[in-house]
Amino acid sequence: MKKSLWNLIKDRSGNFGVVTAILLPVCIGTASFGIDFANALQVKADLQGAADAAALSAASAMAKESELTEEEAKKKASDYLAAQFAAFIDPDEKDANTASDIAKKTQSEVVSTGTEATGKTYSVTVRSSFDVPTSGLASIFVPSIRVSVEASASSSTERHGAFSMYLVLDRSASMIEYTNTLKAACSGCWLTYVSKIEALKSASDALIDTIKDYDPDSRYTRLGAVSYNEVMQPPTPLDWNTDATLSYVNALTPFGFTNSGEAMQTAYKAVTDPMEDSYHKNKNGQDKPRKFIIFMTDGVNNILGADTKTKAACTAAKADGVEIFTVALMAPDAGKALLSACATDNDHYFDAQNAVDLVAAFQEIAAKASQKGTLMTN
Numbered sequence: 001m002k003k004s005l006w007n008l009i010k011d012r013s014g015n016f017g018v019v020t021a022i023l024l025p026v027c028i029g030t031a032s033f034g035i036d037f038a039n040a041l042q043v044k045a046d047l048q049g050a051a052d053a054a055a056l057s058a059a060s061a062m063a064k065e066s067e068l069t070e071e072e073a074k075k076k077a078s079d080y081l082a083a084q085f086a087a088f089i090d091p092d093e094k095d096a097n098t099a100s101d102i103a104k105k106t107q108s109e110v111v112s113t114g115t116e117a118t119g120k121t122y123s124v125t126v127r128s129s130f131d132v133p134t135s136g137l138a139s140i141f142v143p144s145i146r147v148s149v150e151a152s153a154s155s156s157t158e159r160h161g162a163f164s165m166y167l168v169l170d171r172s173a174s175m176i177e178y179t180n181t182l183k184a185a186c187s188g189c190w191l192t193y194v195s196k197i198e199a200l201k202s203a204s205d206a207l208i209d210t211i212k213d214y215d216p217d218s219r220y221t222r223l224g225a226v227s228y229n230e231v232m233q234p235p236t237p238l239d240w241n242t243d244a245t246l247s248y249v250n251a252l253t254p255f256g257f258t259n260s261g262e263a264m265q266t267a268y269k270a271v272t273d274p275m276e277d278s279y280h281k282n283k284n285g286q287d288k289p290r291k292f293i294i295f296m297t298d299g300v301n302n303i304l305g306a307d308t309k310t311k312a313a314c315t316a317a318k319a320d321g322v323e324i325f326t327v328a329l330m331a332p333d334a335g336k337a338l339l340s341a342c343a344t345d346n347d348h349y350f351d352a353q354n355a356v357d358l359v360a361a362f363q364e365i366a367a368k369a370s371q372k373g374t375l376m377t378n
Contacts, residue, residue, distance in 0.1 A: 036134040036145060043132050044147035047085055051151035054081035055126040058108065059155035062122035074108035077126050081106050085130070105129050123154040162280045162289035163369055164238050165211075166267040167225040167245065168260065169200060170297040170329075171233070175254035177298075179330065181355035196298050196329055197254050199355035203362035204249040207294075208242045210366035218242065219284050224270055225249060228263035229256030230303055235263075238270055240283070258299050261309025264342075267293045268317040291322040292369055294362075295342055298329040307338055314342035324348060325365045329358050 058077035061068055068076075106128040113121050131144040178193035194202075208223070215221045223245040226235035236248040270276075271291040281287040295314075301307050314324055326339035327350045336351065343349035350361035 036132070040132045040145040040147055043130060044149060047128060047130050047147060048149045048151065050081045050085035051126045051128055051149045052153070053084050054078070054106075055108075055124045055151040055153035056155075058110070058126070059122050059124040059153040062110065062112070062124070063120070063155035070110040070112070073110050073122075073124065077108040077124060078104075078106040081126060081128055121154055121156045123152065125150065125152045161371055162220040162284050162286040163292060164222040164271050164276050164280075164289055165224075165292040165294065165369060166238065166271050167204070167223070167249070168263045168267045168293060168295045169204075169225060169227045169249065169252065170229075170258065170260070170299065171197070171227040171252045171254055172229040172256055172258040172299060173254050174258075174299050175200065175252075179355045179358075180353075194355040196355075197252060199329065199358045200252070200296070201250050202355065203358045204246060206359045207362040207366045208246050210363055211242060211370065214366075214370040220280075220286075220289075222276070222279065222289075224267075226263045226266050227252050228258070228260055230259050231256075232259075232262040232266060235266055235270075238276065257302050258297065259301055259303035259306040260295070260297060260338075261301070261303075261306040261313070264293070264295060264310045264313035264317075267295075268313045268320075268322065271322055272317070272320050290369070291317075291320075292365075293317060293322055293324045294327065294365060295324060295339065296327040296329065297335055297339065298331050300332055300334040301338070310338060311341060318344060325368075326350070327352055327358065327361050327365075330354070 054077045057080045058073045061076055062070075062073050106126060108127075109125040111123045111125075113123075127148070127150045129146055129148040131146050133144050134142050175197040176195055178195050179199055181194045181199065183192050183194055211221050211223070212218075218240045221242065222238045222240055223242045224236055224238035225245045225248045227233045227248075236244055239245070271293060276291070277287050277289065280289040301310065317324060323344045324342055325348045326343040328336045328339050329352045331339070331351075340349050350357075350364070352358040352361050
């Protein structure tokens, strides 16, 4: 009996079967874990994509919808993530992870900085997790693998940059001349062309319409205007009421010679008056508004010393940070040379050959001055 027991212990036959029986479940479990782990990585990637989209959507909504509260933005992010991610969930996984469950596991944080005047920035952070069920023998030891993600996005509202703008406009006799732009046809009318002064009025109307679209409540922009022939006419001062400037321009009639010197000096002093900064500070909270001058002519100065005064005013204005846009309307070379010298740079100089060009130039100037836009980062 003892010998039989000893022989049994010493017998090595069948070891492979025993080892296999022991290791096979381990191997199967390991393989199962490997498959489940790969699946979890794919789910994590899908969840990360949904979280990125949710954060971006909430941040964008905060910037575009002024009445959207932070709590509403957080819910929007959670619901959006759940809806986006639901498409990636396998049928077997939906039982334990409904869209409602995903939304509940999603946490969002919203941080806003800035003011309405300077532009607000909304930073949204979204965190979420998802339980990926395991399979086979792996499920006995680890029923599920939790994957977690975090995504951030920021969005900035339109920045209403405050500015003061002064128009320096030529109303000399040559402004009665016609451009090569035909007027719109009308019943019983002869073909007629748009005069330079009519083109100037249309261009000023387009400029002010563009500014009104940017600042409909007249909180960030102040306009003024001065006209000149051989002398400067009484100006309309800088004011929040842009219609006053348009009325001033529409009342202009062509007459006399050309002398832009005093008008440019007046515009420079007006936009750099320290009170301009105070007006903006009290109205919109911005104490460093941008300053612009639009200097337009169709001819050349023919009064002694006018060019010298004009250039001196332009030089002083640019040294004080004033941006000068200049517009030549079918002007001769000498007039273009003065305007080019006065402009802040080449991008601030416009050479209009007809009424259409003049309107387009004034619209572009208004757009450059407004500089509104939305920034989105992720």
